[in-house]
Amino acid sequence: MLHTIFKLIETMPINRILILFFHPLFEKSCANKSLVKNIPVSKNITFHDLYEEYPDFDIDVKHEQQLLTDHDIIIWHHPLYWYNCPPLMKQWIDMVLEYGWAYGKKGENLKNKIIFQVITTGGDRESFCETGYDRYRIVHLLEPFNQTAKVCNMLYLPPFVVHGTYKMKEENCKKNGFIYGLFLDYLEKNNLEIAEISRYEYLNDWFSTKQN
Amino acid sequence: MIGFQQNRINMETEFLFQAIIYLAAAVIFVPIAKKLGMSSILGYLLAGIIIGPFVIGFIGQEAHSIMHFAEFGIVMMLFLIGLEMEPGKFWKMRKVFFGMGSMQLFGTILILFLGCYLLLDWNWKTTLAVSLTLALSSSAIVLQSLSEKGLRNTAVGQSSFAVVLFQDIAVIPILIFLPILATTIPETSSDINQSLISSLPLWLQAGIIVGIISLIYFGGRFLFVLLFKIIAKTQVQELFTATALLLVVSISCLMDLIGISPAFGTFLSGVVLANSEFRHELQGDIAPFKGLLLGLFFIGVGASINFQLVLDNPLFILVFGAILTLVKFTVSFLISRFYKKKTEENIVFALGLSQSGEFGFVIMSFCMQLNIVPIILANQIMAIIAMSMVSTPFLQFINERFVIPNIRINKKESEEETDVINEHNPVIIAGFGHFGSTVGRLLRANNIKSTILDNDCNQIDFLKKMGFRAHYGDATRLELLEAAGCANAKLFIAAIDDPKINLSIIKTLRLHFPNLKILTRARNRVDAYELIDHKVDHIYRETLYSAVNMGVDVLVELGFRKYTATRQANQFIKNDELTTCKLAKKRSDKMAYLTAINAEIKWLKKLLKNDLKSQQAANNHSWDGEHLKKKMAK
Numbered sequence: 001m002l003h004t005i006f007k008l009i010e011t012m013p014i015n016r017i018l019i020l021f022f023h024p025l026f027e028k029s030c031a032n033k034s035l036v037k038n039i040p041v042s043k044n045i046t047f048h049d050l051y052e053e054y055p056d057f058d059i060d061v062k063h064e065q066q067l068l069t070d071h072d073i074i075i076w077h078h079p080l081y082w083y084n085c086p087p088l089m090k091q092w093i094d095m096v097l098e099y100g101w102a103y104g105k106k107g108e109n110l111k112n113k114i115i116f117q118v119i120t121t122g123g124d125r126e127s128f129c130e131t132g133y134d135r136y137r138i139v140h141l142l143e144p145f146n147q148t149a150k151v152c153n154m155l156y157l158p159p160f161v162v163h164g165t166y167k168m169k170e171e172n173c174k175k176n177g178f179i180y181g182l183f184l185d186y187l188e189k190n191n192l193e194i195a196e197i198s199r200y201e202y203l204n205d206w207f208s209t210k211q212n
Numbered sequence: 213m214i215g216f217q218q219n220r221i222n223m224e225t226e227f228l229f230q231a232i233i234y235l236a237a238a239v240i241f242v243p244i245a246k247k248l249g250m251s252s253i254l255g256y257l258l259a260g261i262i263i264g265p266f267v268i269g270f271i272g273q274e275a276h277s278i279m280h281f282a283e284f285g286i287v288m289m290l291f292l293i294g295l296e297m298e299p300g301k302f303w304k305m306r307k308v309f310f311g312m313g314s315m316q317l318f319g320t321i322l323i324l325f326l327g328c329y330l331l332l333d334w335n336w337k338t339t340l341a342v343s344l345t346l347a348l349s350s351s352a353i354v355l356q357s358l359s360e361k362g363l364r365n366t367a368v369g370q371s372s373f374a375v376v377l378f379q380d381i382a383v384i385p386i387l388i389f390l391p392i393l394a395t396t397i398p399e400t401s402s403d404i405n406q407s408l409i410s411s412l413p414l415w416l417q418a419g420i421i422v423g424i425i426s427l428i429y430f431g432g433r434f435l436f437v438l439l440f441k442i443i444a445k446t447q448v449q450e451l452f453t454a455t456a457l458l459l460v461v462s463i464s465c466l467m468d469l470i471g472i473s474p475a476f477g478t479f480l481s482g483v484v485l486a487n488s489e490f491r492h493e494l495q496g497d498i499a500p501f502k503g504l505l506l507g508l509f510f511i512g513v514g515a516s517i518n519f520q521l522v523l524d525n526p527l528f529i530l531v532f533g534a535i536l537t538l539v540k541f542t543v544s545f546l547i548s549r550f551y552k553k554k555t556e557e558n559i560v561f562a563l564g565l566s567q568s569g570e571f572g573f574v575i576m577s578f579c580m581q582l583n584i585v586p587i588i589l590a591n592q593i594m595a596i597i598a599m600s601m602v603s604t605p606f607l608q609f610i611n612e613r614f615v616i617p618n619i620r621i622n623k624k625e626s627e628e629e630t631d632v633i634n635e636h637n638p639v640i641i642a643g644f645g646h647f648g649s650t651v652g653r654l655l656r657a658n659n660i661k662s663t664i665l666d667n668d669c670n671q672i673d674f675l676k677k678m679g680f681r682a683h684y685g686d687a688t689r690l691e692l693l694e695a696a697g698c699a700n701a702k703l704f705i706a707a708i709d710d711p712k713i714n715l716s717i718i719k720t721l722r723l724h725f726p727n728l729k730i731l732t733r734a735r736n737r738v739d740a741y742e743l744i745d746h747k748v749d750h751i752y753r754e755t756l757y758s759a760v761n762m763g764v765d766v767l768v769e770l771g772f773r774k775y776t777a778t779r780q781a782n783q784f785i786k787n788d789e790l791t792t793c794k795l796a797k798k799r800s801d802k803m804a805y806l807t808a809i810n811a812e813i814k815w816l817k818k819l820l821k822n823d824l825k826s827q828q829a830a831n832n833h834s835w836d837g838e839h840l841k842k843k844m845a846k
Contacts, residue, residue: 058782095834099843 013191017045017184018071019118022078022089024051029079031120031165034177040185046071050088057091064096069109073187074154076145077118079165083134083141093148102152114192115149116157116203117142118180122166139201155194160203183207233270237263238507253356254605256507260514261602271515278512283570285505286352287464288498290380290475293355293373294482295491302483308371312547313378316565319543320347327539334589337393341584342593344386345576346536350569351376351475352506353604357564361686362710366668368557371548372564380475383571387471387578394582421470428463428477432484440490453497460498509570516573517598521591533596537603541566556616556669556684563607567600616684617691636700637661642687642717643708644671647733647754651705652680662705663696688716690724698725706732711739718748737792744796760785791818 019039023032026049039047048067054060068074078085100107119138127133128141138161139146149156160183162176186207200206237259245255263270271278324343329336354376363369436459443455463481464474485491522529544562553561576594579585585593639655639662641648648664655662664675664682675682685692687708698704704721706714714732721728731750734740740751760781767777795818833839 056782058779058786098833099840104844105846 013189014044015073015114015188015190015192016071017073017075017188018067019045019047019075019077019184020089020092021047021049022051022076022086022092024086024088026051029120029165030170030173031162031168031176032079034173035077035118035120035162035180038177038181040181040188042185042188044188045184050092051086054088057088059092059095061095061098064092065098065101065109068096068113072113074113074115075118076115078120080119080121080138080141083136085145097148097152108153111153113154114157114194115154117145117159118162119159120162120165123163125161125163128163137201157194157197158200158203158206160207179204179207182211186210230271233263234508234511237270237511242507252360252507253353253510254602254609256510257514257602257605260511261517262514263511264515264517266517266519278508278515282505282509282512284464285502285507285509286570287474287478288460288502289352289355289506291460291478291482292495292498292502294479294484295486295495299483299486305370305374308551309374309378312371312551313375313382315547315550316375316544317347317379317382319547320540323539323543324536327535338585338589341390341393341575341579342589344390345572345579345593346568346597347540348379348383348569348571348575349376349540349565350567350601350604351380352509352570353567353601354564356506357605357608362667362713363560367553367670368560368564371551371553372561375544375565377476377479379569379571380473380479383473383575386575390575390578390582390584393584417470421472424466424470425472425477425480428466428481429484432481436481436485437488437490440488440493444490444493452493456494456497457501513570513598513601516594517602518591518595521588521595522599525592529592529596529599533599533603536568536596537566537600537607540568554669554673559611559615560608563604563611566607567604568597569601572597612686636697637663637681638702639663639705640665640696640698640701640703641705641707642666642714643706643733644668644675644682645707645709647709648705648707651707656680663701665692665696688713688720690720693717693720693724698728701728704728704730706730708733711735711742715742715746718743718746722746740792741796744793756785756788 021036023029026032026036036047039045046067050059076085076089078089084090097103097110098107102110119142121128121138123134128136128138130136138159142159146156160180162180168176183203197203197206238256241259241262242252242255245252245258262268265271321343324346325339328334328339328342332339334342354372358364358369358372364373439459440452440455443452459481460478463477467474467477485494541562544565545558548558548561573594576585576590576597580587580590639660641652641662642665644652644664644666648666652662652664662680664672664680665687666672666675666682666684667686669684672682672684683692683696687693698721704725706717708714708717711734714734718730718732721730729750730748731752732743732748734743734751734753736753736755740753743751763784764774764777764781767780768774772780
């Protein structure tokens with residue numbers, strides 16, 4: 001009995017997750033505080049707070065590349081400002097994804113790693129559409145990131161999005177955080193069906209089917 | 213001929229033997245005094261007493277001549293002080309100089325004169341001569357202890373300095389005045405007071421004096437600086453030192469010739485040179501001579517105390533000494549109060565000036581020759597002067613340990629009642645000079661409360677008014693650290709100017725508050741090494757960050773884009789901090805090297821090599837299209 005349990009644990013898929021967190025004013029973001037607080041404590045999940053690590057934008061490229069190498073699932077976790085990522089994240093992309101390491105000849109270090117974004121935004125889901133205030137769907141706005149991931153031979157998944165943070169109530173913040181925790185826990189411990197996941201617009205939508 | 217040789221060798225060994233005695237005494241006793249928390253002056257004085265004729269007897273009556281020789285240390289000290297004092301600063305001091313200076317001198321003379329005249333059966337001439345002698349304080353003790361305690365630039369320091377300087381200058385009229393008191397002027401006196409010009413009519417004397425002083429002033433402005441420039445070009449270090457010494461010695465000599473205090477003359481030339489580019493070089497060159505000579509002087513004072521006289525009439529000497537100290541203390545205290553200083557300041561000021569000084573020896577010997585004061589009395593007075601000089605460091609020690617803390621506690625208790633709660637601030641800043649205050653201001657701008665420790669009580673009271681929690685005193689003392697709330701604070705910022713004091717604070721904190729996180733200021737790499745040896749993690753070198761910032765601007769001026777220059781600077785700082793850590797560890801294997809100048813050059817070589825490597829690594833190729841093209845073409 002015990003033996004089979006050990007065997008089960010051994011064969012259980014384990015994904016090592018790297019959360020690259022970019023937020024220039026984290027201390028004032030209720031939604032993000034709740035999300036970050038719920039990140040499960042696990043030796044397989046690394047939370048990396050980049051604005052705290054590189055306040056001067058002087059990114060340690062070698063260190064970042066090592067972190068990427070050491071994980072299977074990479075998450076860019078950031079708020080959406082002006083339909084884009086915070087500047088340090090762009091800096092990170094510019095500096096860390098080097099030719100010859102991340103892409104190009106012999107640049108295969110990221111090959112087949114899974115990558116996606118966790119995004120918080122003030123706007124509602126409804127306004128992010130062709131007829132809405134924001135005119136574009138989130139996924140369309142994220143195309144440059146999608147393409148970046150493609151160039152690096154990574155598997156880019158749909159984003160996990162928390163909408164409406166401007167007027168979010170405390171309890172909703174908590175709820176979103178709670179779901180995020182469960183979601184990360186699931187990612188850590190399960191094999192992911194990429195083809196199936198890619199059919200959904202948001203990872204939230206896919207994950208809600210897994211929670212029942 | 214052989215006999216002469218033999219004799220010379222004997223004299224040489226004799227000289228060397230003497231040197232060994234003095235140096236050994238200093239080497240043994242000064243560290244002991246320091247270890248006990250007392251000033252080095254006391255160490256020298258004790259060393260003098262012990263090697264003197266009445267304890268071990270290594271040195272005999274020559275103590276007096278040693279003292280005369282070593283008095284030159286005082287002259288050098290005034291030169292150094294002059295160097296630190298720009299003419300503008302000196303001008304600002306004039307009110308304190310004339311006000312406090314004259315009040316102290318005349319007040320003390322008057323009280324001493326009346327007291328002695330009424331209570332003792334001396335004739336009025338003797339009494340007056342003795343009063344004049346004793347009213348002068350010791351510039352050596354006052355100034356040396358001020359700089360040792362880091363009080364030189366505080367209000368107390370400034371006023372003490374002004375008073376002592378006034379006295380120094382007052383010596384000249386006193387020496388001129390004394391022969392008038394004498395009923396018979398013996399022939400032998402001529403070598404002491406008679407200057408080259410004293411036979412000339414008074415108006416001519418005055419003219420010559422004014423002329424020479426202005427000569428020094430303008431000579432300093434143009435001639436000295438020109439001379440130093442020429443010497444500096446030869447690149448021979450000793451020659452520069454020799455020139456500096458030559459300058460000081462010749463000015464003293466000139467002053468002696470016209471009968472003015474050499475100390476005043478060199479002070480003046482120091483002031484004149486204060487604005488020149490050679491200021492620091494001169495300071496560095498003269499300081500060791502000054503230190504050694506002053507030490508020698510204090511040893512001489514200790515050795516010259518005639519304990520036989522003291523034992524013959526202990527009651528008179530001890531009582532007179534005590535009363536003298538009390539009178540001088542009271543007068544200074546009242547003057548300081550009159551100038552509306554704080555109680556602590558009054559005490560520090562008055563205690564500092566409470567002894568009689570080295571000029572007393574000169575004046576007393578002069579009086580003996582003039583037959584104004586009987587020989588036995590004169591010797592007794594000299595013993596009293598020497599003992600009062602010994603007493604000052606002791607009294608200061610007692611004051612710092614027991615009196616000042618009590619005053620502060622009483623004051624604090626009454627203030628505490630008005631405080632709402634005994635708040636515990638998360639940050640303690642030791643030293644609120646330019647460095648500490650910058651940190652403090654940044655914290656305050658962000659609503660972080662900090663407790664401040666400083667040894668300038670005006671600063672403290674001002675800070676309290678501004679709503680800071682501030683404590684006065686020596687931050688190396690455990691009681692003060694406890695009172696500041698080290699047990700509850702999160703961070704301790706060691707920002708005192710003197711790296712040695714910072715280090716000793718850190719040692720105390722480590723021992724008693726192991727959980728307190730320490731961030732410390734370091735002047736330079738050498739300080740940083742020492743701090744790393746003591747396992748301090750957060751070291752902020754003053755000379756690193758601003759220098760690198762300047763380097764960035766230099767790169768920009770030369771055509772670098774600002775962002776690239778800034779990135780190189782960031783990398784440079786990171787790398788420099790890393791190498792400093794590494795080198796600190798390597799350094800301890802080769803401690804002996806450090807004494808040599810070569811060592812510094814060797815380290816610099818290593819650093820430069822390291823920089824080359826690290827900046828290459830820093831060249832990453834983000835945004836570099838050229839580089840990409842090349843790489844893709846491969």
